[in-house]
Amino acid sequence: MTDLLGLSGSEIALLAVICFAAGIVRGFSGFALSALVMASAALILPPVQLIPICWWLELAASVLMARGGWQEADRKIVWGLVIMSAVGTPIGLTLTTNVDAETSKLVALCVIIALAALLLARIRIPGLETRAGLYVSGLLAGIVTGLASVGGMMIAIYVLSSNTPARKMRAALALFLFLGSATSLVWQFWFDVMNLQAIWRGLIFSIPAIVGVYAGMKLFTPRFEPYYRPFCLTLLCALSAFGLLRLTLS
Numbered sequence: 001m002t003d004l005l006g007l008s009g010s011e012i013a014l015l016a017v018i019c020f021a022a023g024i025v026r027g028f029s030g031f032a033l034s035a036l037v038m039a040s041a042a043l044i045l046p047p048v049q050l051i052p053i054c055w056w057l058e059l060a061a062s063v064l065m066a067r068g069g070w071q072e073a074d075r076k077i078v079w080g081l082v083i084m085s086a087v088g089t090p091i092g093l094t095l096t097t098n099v100d101a102e103t104s105k106l107v108a109l110c111v112i113i114a115l116a117a118l119l120l121a122r123i124r125i126p127g128l129e130t131r132a133g134l135y136v137s138g139l140l141a142g143i144v145t146g147l148a149s150v151g152g153m154m155i156a157i158y159v160l161s162s163n164t165p166a167r168k169m170r171a172a173l174a175l176f177l178f179l180g181s182a183t184s185l186v187w188q189f190w191f192d193v194m195n196l197q198a199i200w201r202g203l204i205f206s207i208p209a210i211v212g213v214y215a216g217m218k219l220f221t222p223r224f225e226p227y228y229r230p231f232c233l234t235l236l237c238a239l240s241a242f243g244l245l246r247l248t249l250s
Helices: 007-030 033-040 047-064 075-097 101-120 129-146 151-161 166-190 196-219 222-247
Strands: none
Touching: 007 033, 007 166, 007 196, 007 222, 033 047, 033 101, 033 129, 033 222, 047 075, 047 101, 047 129, 047 166, 075 101, 075 129, 075 151, 075 166, 101 129, 101 151, 101 222, 129 151, 129 166, 151 166, 196 222
16 A cells, blocks of 8 residues: 555554544535645645645545536536636646745645635635636636646635525536646646555545545534634635745754
């Protein structure tokens, strides 16, 4: 197992625990799986190696949590986001694959803190609700997907700034994540980020993540729903800040 994954036994155990915990959060909150894995595991592996793992985790979680309802999504919005994300992803991957591991870790953690803080503060960015804002949001989502696999958080900011009904936009976000994963996979193969070792890592660590998602779904309590999102975003900020502190002091 250690030879197959290119990790020590302790690293495998720690990553399994991280994926399980992130799965629980995704199960009861509906988001933040990749961001939590990236924020927690960036000190173990560089972002360029975590990005393909997160792709598999998100795919597994999306299949497990599929609820239908995609017919409610505004297809024009979704395709605008998906197309521009496909343009932005190679930009992010180019940056990630052309800097040293320590710099890429700093960039990924800073991106997560910035996006989590914006969502936690519920800041609406003027202009994002326009057609130009739609395309910019998709482009930025692609870039941060290539940097830290957190494109969904950028789309959440777009959703927050939009006046579209929440139910309709939630369906659009779910459909975007599903369609966007296909274009992201193509670029990951192109940049040789998704290689055989990454595939094995993704498949293996999807197991604890799926168990965690299932547990999180069972732990979900409707009356606590308003508190899940702030809790997850605060946790993301704390984990990322801790990671930045560790990198600065090391």
